[in-house]
Amino acid sequence: MEQKPIKKVLVANRGEIAIRIMRSCREMGIDTVAVFSDADRTAMHVRYANEAYNIGPAPSSESYLSMEKIIATAKLSGADAIHPGYGFLSENSKFARRCREEGLLFIGPSPESIEMMGDKISARKKMIAAGVPVVPGTTEKVTSEAEAARYIKEIGLPVMIKASAGGGGKGMRLVKKESQIASSLRAARSEAKTAFGDDALYIEKYVDSPHHIEFQILSDKYGNTVHLFERECSVQRRHQKVVEETPSPIMTPEIRERMGAYAVAAANACQYEGAGTIEFIVDDKLNFYFLEMNTRLQVEHPITERVVGVDLVKEQIRIAEGFELPFKQEDLKQSGHAIECRIYAEDTDNNFMPNPGTITHITEPFGFGVRCDGYVYEGYTIPIYYDSLISKLIVWGRTREDAIERMRRALYEYKITGIKTTIRFLERIMDTPDFRNGQYNTHFIEKNSDFLLADGICDRKCEDMAMIATFAQYISRLEDSKKANAAPSAKKETNWKRQLRKFTSRI
Amino acid sequence: MELELKVNNRNAIVKEVKREGNILTLSVDDELYEIDIVKVSNQEFSILYQGRSFNVEVIENKEPKHFHVNTLYFKFDVEVLDNESRYRQSRMQSKQVLNDNTIRSPMPGKVVRVFVKPGDIVEAGQPLIVLSAMKMESEFKAGQRGIVKEVPVKEGETVDNDQLLVVIDDIKEK
Numbered sequence: 001m002e003q004k005p006i007k008k009v010l011v012a013n014r015g016e017i018a019i020r021i022m023r024s025c026r027e028m029g030i031d032t033v034a035v036f037s038d039a040d041r042t043a044m045h046v047r048y049a050n051e052a053y054n055i056g057p058a059p060s061s062e063s064y065l066s067m068e069k070i071i072a073t074a075k076l077s078g079a080d081a082i083h084p085g086y087g088f089l090s091e092n093s094k095f096a097r098r099c100r101e102e103g104l105l106f107i108g109p110s111p112e113s114i115e116m117m118g119d120k121i122s123a124r125k126k127m128i129a130a131g132v133p134v135v136p137g138t139t140e141k142v143t144s145e146a147e148a149a150r151y152i153k154e155i156g157l158p159v160m161i162k163a164s165a166g167g168g169g170k171g172m173r174l175v176k177k178e179s180q181i182a183s184s185l186r187a188a189r190s191e192a193k194t195a196f197g198d199d200a201l202y203i204e205k206y207v208d209s210p211h212h213i214e215f216q217i218l219s220d221k222y223g224n225t226v227h228l229f230e231r232e233c234s235v236q237r238r239h240q241k242v243v244e245e246t247p248s249p250i251m252t253p254e255i256r257e258r259m260g261a262y263a264v265a266a267a268n269a270c271q272y273e274g275a276g277t278i279e280f281i282v283d284d285k286l287n288f289y290f291l292e293m294n295t296r297l298q299v300e301h302p303i304t305e306r307v308v309g310v311d312l313v314k315e316q317i318r319i320a321e322g323f324e325l326p327f328k329q330e331d332l333k334q335s336g337h338a339i340e341c342r343i344y345a346e347d348t349d350n351n352f353m354p355n356p357g358t359i360t361h362i363t364e365p366f367g368f369g370v371r372c373d374g375y376v377y378e379g380y381t382i383p384i385y386y387d388s389l390i391s392k393l394i395v396w397g398r399t400r401e402d403a404i405e406r407m408r409r410a411l412y413e414y415k416i417t418g419i420k421t422t423i424r425f426l427e428r429i430m431d432t433p434d435f436r437n438g439q440y441n442t443h444f445i446e447k448n449s450d451f452l453l454a455d456g457i458c459d460r461k462c463e464d465m466a467m468i469a470t471f472a473q474y475i476s477r478l479e480d481s482k483k484a485n486a487a488p489s490a491k492k493e494t495n496w497k498r499q500l501r502k503f504t505s506r507i
Numbered sequence: 508m509e510l511e512l513k514v515n516n517r518n519a520i521v522k523e524v525k526r527e528g529n530i531l532t533l534s535v536d537d538e539l540y541e542i543d544i545v546k547v548s549n550q551e552f553s554i555l556y557q558g559r560s561f562n563v564e565v566i567e568n569k570e571p572k573h574f575h576v577n578t579l580y581f582k583f584d585v586e587v588l589d590n591e592s593r594y595r596q597s598r599m600q601s602k603q604v605l606n607d608n609t610i611r612s613p614m615p616g617k618v619v620r621v622f623v624k625p626g627d628i629v630e631a632g633q634p635l636i637v638l639s640a641m642k643m644e645s646e647f648k649a650g651q652r653g654i655v656k657e658v659p660v661k662e663g664e665t666v667d668n669d670q671l672l673v674v675i676d677d678i679k680e681k
């Protein structure tokens with residue numbers, strides 16, 4: 001196979017991931033093309049890229065999800081490759097196929113791999129065939145209530161009813177009692193139909209006290225696959241990840257090796273190419289089961305990068321260019337501990353309601369072991385049309401304790417004013433005993449919600465300082481406006497001006 | 508110079524007593540402070556008080572005389588109270604007593620569905636309007652029984668934070 005270096009990449013995405021991808025492209029000397037909707041004209045990814053093109057009105061369906069507009073823009077700009085980021089079209093096999101048809105390199109796996117793993121039912125079947133342990137459950141779609149009841153009896157309650165075309169926590173229902181079966185089936189089916197256009201369902205045993213642990217893999221076009229170890233993602237709110245860390249505090253070297261081997265087997269079973277993630281669900285006894293495979297780069301990929309020392313976007317590009325992986329499994333090691341906190345524009349006092357608005361001030365955290373992947377800036381107005389993730393704060397420490405203290409410090413330094421963010425909520429997570437002890441699973445936020453949402457007690461002196469500073473600022477502003485309104489002194493005519501007028505009147 | 512300020516639930520009078528270079532002596536109600544204060548950037552102050560160092564960001568809110576104040580560990584909303592804002596506050600309070608049945612948008616968004624029109628009679632808990640923002644849809648219901656007076660927005664319209672969506676009048680019982 002020959003290597004075909006990429007010269008120009010169109011990033012079919014927005015926000016922090018678009019910039020993150022473009023950074024690696026710049027380092028590789030690859031030109032970048034941004035696409036933006038009407039709402040994103042002033043977005044950072046547009047300002048950062050080499051070229052930028054408008055692809056339509058604000059709603060995603062008319063812009064970032066418009067396959068034909070994106071492909072047309074790629075051709076117009078002369079891009080030879082498209083990086084889809086995460087979300088949007090990244091796991092859309094039809095888009096991957098269209099790119100292939102148009103001679104554009106899709107930086108990701110083949111349409112066939114995407115389809116195989118995108119259909120959760122077929123993915124389960126493939127994994128069973130490859131010998132990868134899966135959560136006990138159905139391997140065919142469930143068509144009737146009677147069938148569902150029969151399966152559930154076999155599997156044993158509690159169970160999770162899930163959408164085959166699903167993901168992101170939608171089209172899922174937990175069933176604990178027999179009486180809930182019928183209504184849960186109906187609800188899941190209707191939600192699946194609305195969210196994914198496909199109401200096919202399957203049923204899995206519900207794993208108690210579950211941990212969500214995923215493995216990063218990289219596969220090249222030559223059949224080489226490696227895993228880059230695990231990420232612990234159990235701090236979740238309504239199935240949305242909030243904090244991720246690596247290594248997982250509950251992992252042992254032996255389990256890690258076994259899970260890693262299965263992750264590699266899973267990737268090989270679908271002839272994978274590129275970067276991907278195998279998600280496992282793990283119980284308290286460290287029994288692990290394949291949950292699903294994400295055929296794209298994930299939001300939390302930076303913590304793997306930090307601990308393994310690999311730039312995953314660069315590896316994706318090199319794989320797409322036809323290069324062999326530059327390392328073997330035995331070359332990869334985890335060094336130190338990394339934690340990521342996702343910062344959302346949400347009001348934690350108001351049920352995490354999204355809080356778009358204009359950023360009036362930002363102070364970012366710096367220092368050893370701190371990485372901040374964001375895209376907002378002072379004066380920027382967050383659009384209402386997209387999700388509310390505004391940045392990712394990633395820290396590294398030599399030990400898990402160091403990393404937690406560093407994350408606390410960085411969160412306190414991180415000040416975003418003008419909108420409400422989840423920064424304070426994240427500070428509380430770093431203080432929660434369950435998190436600090438590494439004893440937590442996906443019920444963590446629910447279990448500790450009182451502690452997490454409690455107000456800090458500030459001392460009176462601090463409140464007084466806030467008032468004193470406001471006093472000083474107000475007075476300073478009054479003085480500024482007095483100066484601005486001062487009557488302008490009579491303009492003195494300069495010799496130069498007089499000469500100029502004499503000169504011009506002569507013409 | 509003297510100002511009345513409001514932070515959280517507390518009102519206080521801040522008064523400058525003496526200034527000598529960076530050293531400012533002032534009172535916050537009856538507490539006297541001698542501090543070293545320097546403005547270090549457009550919106551930031553460094554305050555040294557009894558050896559403690561406070562780095563305070565004071566950022567203007569879009570409403571005049573409202574500030575977001577950040578210290579290392581805390582955030583505050585501080586308001587400078589003068590006659591104008593005291594007047595506005597008292598007017599807002601009286602309005603609330605008369606009519607509590609207005610729906611205002613809690614965030615910028617888009618009107619997805621409007622279920623009612625002026626003249627409709629609504630019951631408590633009846634859905635009135637659905638707003639969409641950041642991939643989430645929120646349904647707003649009537650707080651109590653009433654008659655729809657005004658619906659100043661329509662489906663498909665984009666709205667700002669705190670924009671009036673539905674106004675409901677009390678039904679005058681016979």
